Amino acid sequence: MEKFARQAINEGVTAAEELAVGRDAELFRVLNMHYNKANDFEVPDRFLEVAQVTLREFFNAIVAGKDADPSWKKAIYKVICKLDSEVPEIFKSPNCLQELLHD
Numbered sequence: 001m002e003k004f005a006r007q008a009i010n011e012g013v014t015a016a017e018e019l020a021v022g023r024d025a026e027l028f029r030v031l032n033m034h035y036n037k038a039n040d041f042e043v044p045d046r047f048l049e050v051a052q053v054t055l056r057e058f059f060n061a062i063v064a065g066k067d068a069d070p071s072w073k074k075a076i077y078k079v080i081c082k083l084d085s086e087v088p089e090i091f092k093s094p095n096c097l098q099e100l101l102h103d
Contacts, residue, residue, distance in 0.1 A: 001027075001051075002073075005058035016056035016063075021048050027055065040097065050083045 004027045008019055021027050023043075031051065032043060057076045066072045093099055 001054050001058045002062070002067075004055055005062050008055075008059060009062060013059070016059045019052065019055050019059060021052040021055060023048065027051060046085060050080065053083060054080050 005019075013019060028043075028048065028051065032039070036043065054076070057079050061067060061072055061076060066075070090096060090099055
């Protein structure tokens with residue numbers, strides 16, 4: 001997130017509202033490749049919303065110079081942890097992938 005926020009700043013983005021995360025965004029592609037390499041799971045829209053909020057939080061913090069403080073990310077984590085959702089029960093199963101493939 002930090003890398004993408006800094007990249008946006010370097011590209012001349014001046015307001016967090018200009019930043020959007022859609023399924024065609026490079027940030028989404030990178031996150032999806034990292035967490036869903038085989039595309040076994042359909043990424044929910046809520047994930048895109050949380051990614052966008054997170055990117056904007058990083059952007060705003062960097063623009064405000066908060067990244068000079070060694071613990072600057074803690075404030076961001078406090079914001080995004082409130083956006084967490086419950087993990088669906090099926091993902092808690094040791095046979096998760098097999099169960100999903102049979103559904």
